[in-house]
Amino acid sequence: MTAALPPVPWASSQTQRLLFQPGVTANPAGGTILCEVATHPPCRLVVADAATSAPGGTDPPQTSLELLTAANDGVPEAEALQALRNWAEQGRPHPDPAIQTLSLHGVQVVWGPERVGVAAPGARLPLVLPTVLEFVCLEQALSGLERRLARSWPQLEEDSPLAFDFDHRADRRRGDLARRFQEVLGLRGRWAQLQPPLHRPLVYPPTLASQVGERLRERARLPERWESLGSQIDVFQNVYEQCAQRAHDWRLAWKGHTLEILIILLLLGQTLLLVFELFAGREA
């Protein structure tokens, strides 16, 4: 617990600061791992304590989250949901459209970009919490990909003419294009690895945890967002594949042209020598 966290709505609640680590190879800060999505490398939610700090190196940036868990025994549903919402909206615009709520069979969940609150009867909180954390992990992983792709659109627009026409000036950008193509393929890989946990078959007979998990995935439209992301990655992949093809074609053409010029020069030299020999022979 840290002093910077917003006040909690009722006494039995507990808050934690979590770090979402997307695709880190190790757990550099050594915090307790709360949830892990089995991608390669894995996405993790870890508890951030005083010793935890953002890792250096090439690992992607971490996202900080605040998690509130509360036993809502005896608290009316509407009251519990409102309290969670108030907590999640502190310091943010009200009402905040980014903050969503779910209330199902005595469980209330509130989640937004920076805060997640879960309230359930005390005996059932341990059953529900792993499902909510897994959802948070998946949602963060998907949001991270969405953000990365959204940032890349201007660059794609800049690069897309090269998918049609490639010249000697563009050849200087060949290395950058290759790197961006690799990044897109990396994104495609991370996107594909999210499919199994996102499209898990519905559980029957249902458990409270499975129902909450299904509702959260539906409410956050995770399957639809995943599919939409796939379509966007298709566009990137198509453009950079075309760029690669054009660059390759241009390289081949350039080599061919160079060779042709060399041959022409050689033929020209040979012709000049022949003419020279001809005149020299006549004079002799």
Add this chain to the structure above:
Amino acid sequence: MTACRIGIVGGGPGGLLTAWHLQQYVQAPCEITILEASGRLGGKLQTLRFHHSPIPYEAGAAEFYDYSVTGEDPLKDLVLSLGLSITPMGGSAVLLDGQVLAHLDDIEAHSGAAVRAELEEFDRRAADALGRHEFFEADLLMNHSLAQLPGTFASRLERLAQPQARRFLETLIHSDLATEPDHTSVPYGLHNYLMNRPEYLRLYSIVGGNERLIEELVRRLDVRFQMRHRVTTIEARPTGEYTVTAITPGPDGTTSSCTRDFDYVIVALPNPQLRQLCFVGNGVADEVQRHQSHHAHPAHYLRMTLLFERPFWRSVLQESYCMLDQFGGCCLYDESIRNPAADEGVLGWLLGGKAALEHSERPDAELIELALASLPPALQFGTGLFREGRVHRWMAEVSALPGGWKLWSADRRHQPAPHAAPGLFLVGDYLFDSTLNGVLDSAGHVAGWIAGLLETTPDHSRRTITTPPPQQETLS
């Protein structure tokens, strides 16, 4: 070349879907006439409104089965091709002893870990016994699985060691069966249990009311409708034609009869109503009687729909429907969840089987009182918000599939007298799996058959009538 005359008796989903299929399949010119005894089309698909509110509710079939999670779903394809919007329906809760059991954790808290474990084991065994493919192929299910799984569904439930587990399951599926487990085969009982699994089946309804399917079909049908024509007699004549006699009400309360000749007659009525028709011809009546008796396994529905000032139950019941341990196990629909803009709330009780039959004799007011009293204690405060109630009785309108019952081949089911009356066909949900999807299958089978006959014998009036063999109980 004269146009082929096709008469369809019954303006319910079976009759209309047969006409729809005929329009699609038959290339030769034909005149289709639908004779309907009542003043409305649609039969068990009926969307009504209350006197006190325009909010719609389903008086008949409340939902459609979505098989598209497993394979092709011609009914859903048809609904969507007609431009209708659909909305998914779902519900997993069972109200037992006044408590909402929405999931296994609730069941464990209510009945103990042993009951939970037994239910999980039952579910595993059910899924082992009937895979998704067998579930999808309803005909296959009823043919082959019967041999492997003899006995009634009640015998399967009796194996459960925990009485609470059995009670939970009986409550869960009773209203879907529309009969008692001891009148149901093991496959059909498992079928009705497994339809709760989302990977086997989903449910949906049509936005604006399920009767919109009928409206859209009727708009697209180029057929002659003869309303208030109650068919009394169908005569198979030696010429191969069929004379249909119907009674129509006159303007001054009298009735008159009229006759019409057809080349083909398709009777699309619930099985018990076949007994009310008189079949004339060389042994036709006996053949139809045999057909009717073979399929006479009546199941019943009773629907009570109540309008309330507001949907006061939403804090307890949050899905499209739940199962209630009253009336031998009934389904409680939140009809108003399909109309989120409405202020009022509508709850519908769907009683099935013996309870439906027993309660059908009671007056509406008494049934409405019983419905209100059946609400769990946590919702009793809402009875004061009651405004209006409606009761709809569907006695013997659906069929049970009892254990040990042998299914005839599809042709045999649809053509009751192949020798004496080869142009007489039957269509109905009871010939498949007692669902709207089954009606569509049945209608498609008959329409395809007639289209084939018209292709091969365009001179339809020269079909020959033959003497039936002495015994034709050939079963598939």
